[in-house]
Amino acid sequence: MTHTIHPDYEVIVIGAGVAGIYQIKCLVDLGVTATVLDAAADLGGTWYGNRYPGARFDSESYTYGYSFSQELLNEWHWKERFSSQPENLRYLNYVADKFDLRKHMQFSCRVEAAHFDETDTLWRLQVADGRALTCRFLMMAFGLLSVPTVPRYPGMETFKGRAFHTFFWPHESVELAGKKVAVIGTGATGIQVIAEIADKVGELTVFQRRPNWSAPLNNGPISEEEMADILSRYEAIFAPCARQPGGFEHEPDRRGFYAVSREERVALWDRLYDEPGFGIWLRNFREIFTDEAANAEFSAYIAARIRQRVTDPAVAEKLIPQDHGFGVQRVPLETHYFEAYNRDNVHLVDLSETPIERVTATGLRTSERDYAFDIIVYATGFDAITGAFDRIDIRGVGGTRLRDTWHDGPSTYLGIFVHGFPNMFMPAGPQSGSASTNYPRGIESGVNWCTGLLTYLWTHGYLRAEATREAEEGWTTHVRQMYSTMLMRKAQSWFTGYNSNVEGHEHGTIRYLVYNGGSPKYVATLKEVAEKGYAGIALTAGPTSAAPGHGAQDTYEQR
Ligand SMILES: Cc1cc2nc3c(=O)[nH]c(=O)nc-3n(C[C@H](O)[C@H](O)[C@H](O)COP(=O)(O)OP(=O)(O)OC[C@H]3O[C@@H](n4cnc5c(N)ncnc54)[C@H](O)[C@@H]3O)c2cc1C
16 A cells, blocks of 8 residues: 655755755755755854864865865865865855755754654654654764763863863854863864964863874965866866775875885885875875784884974873774874973873862862863763764654664664664765765765665655665674774774763773775675665565564565
8 A cells, every 4th residue: 555645845854064965955956855954053064063273174175075066166265285164164055055055954953853654654753843844755964973972070060161062162252362271082173172272272281081193184275276286186086085995085005014124114104294184094004904013013103203292201101092003093183282282381181090070160170189270171072973863762663763773883784774764864874984984975975875766766656765684784794894804993982982971882892883894895885786776675665564673574565
């Protein structure tokens, strides 16, 4: 039986970041009734938030931008090799305005619940503003780093000064001159913000739990001539991005770590250390990611660089990670970060020696002493990859909650589908090709593929698409297996689902959150699945009443 109930929208896209903007563009081009809902007051996602000083790309700007429109490529001139947050937000606004997408977006609309209605084959959404909306297909484009997390210290609400997470850095300018500022956290955002504000504040105290490996960003302006050259070479720039596992231009050194002498290795590292961007990580020998000894030798090289740059040897040692090797988690890139610690007004507190006990009305209390602050900055990261999913009450077939299904970690088909949650697409989801790569490259592939499948469904009159249980198990096993060869499986990072500020994500459990096979393999798999008539996805012209886990796919109208 085919139900003909017309939902409010054929497609609802949740999230107006890089993914949501491109997804709505594709849907509008197809003439589909679609809208974007975003919790924030405007578009941009990552680049709408994260207005802290120093926030910028560590992807080359011109490999981060969208590639789908030659006209857009021609029109937008990046000004810096690694562009900063204000410019990135301007870019996304420019894209939305150029393609007249704003009228398809609704802001300040937090989606609180999304329930699949099996009878009518549609999704019923509850928005925080009280509205109930329906759609046939639901696109989850709500970001893998969109839910900031703060530590669970007692007394946080008692602090009388200003306190904010870097994601919520105020939109108006914050007076820093002469202020006593605390930054808690030395991950990617901490490293950016510390370096940027060190010479602008009165006193800066950095509270570090575990140091991160970091290397120079080597940013610089892009001149008119350079931009003209980039414009003429875009095809040649995106080609290696598509070829490389990380989705960047950087190509690994293929000589083999052990095939060259120690002197040759050091010569390469000396060169990479002075080059812009992720070259130090991705132009390196591939053994860095898989071979303990190779990784240890390279980590020792970076440690020596840190010792050269930090005047106080005791501080230098504290800034050198001991619990993981270089590159086994996403490497934050820095601009004069280590030199910040040479300043008299910058102090480092090692929380492994003197942990924070509580926040007080005037500052922070560690096991050693009280500190007074005007401003506390929580650079404490995100409930990465699955956080935004966990915060929406998503229910699939039989009322099954996604949060429960993913209690011990996500399980997906291609990082795009979840069995038991029909017509729910994740164009850049957990276990997809996005999180472990230059995001927009993965996002464009994901959005293109999802749009292709939707077109297929509409062309063939299918109302429902759902990954089979077998297909999901196959993909998730593949994702897990890929971790087994990578040193990153040992790291306490968001690649393995570690976040001590989120219940259930503490040290000791691994979550298989990202696909480590690299962009080319991922894209080839997507292509193959589509060519096989969307293998692993049960397609049906009407609803079924089968619950997941009971051979549901057998009752579908299989292609
Ligand atoms: C500081 C920082 C720097 C980064 N730098 C790089 C970089 O250099 N290179 C790179 O490749 N990647 C980088 N990233 C990763 C970045 O997240 C991606 O590049 C990209 O912006 C993700 O886009 P997105 O559309 O998937 O998600 P987002 O940009 O996170 O957008 C998701 C949107 O969904 C909305 N949303 C979430 N939940 C709900 C809900 N329940 N209801 C309604 N709306 C909701 C959010 O408000 C947000 O606007 C960086 C991330 C951060 C935090």
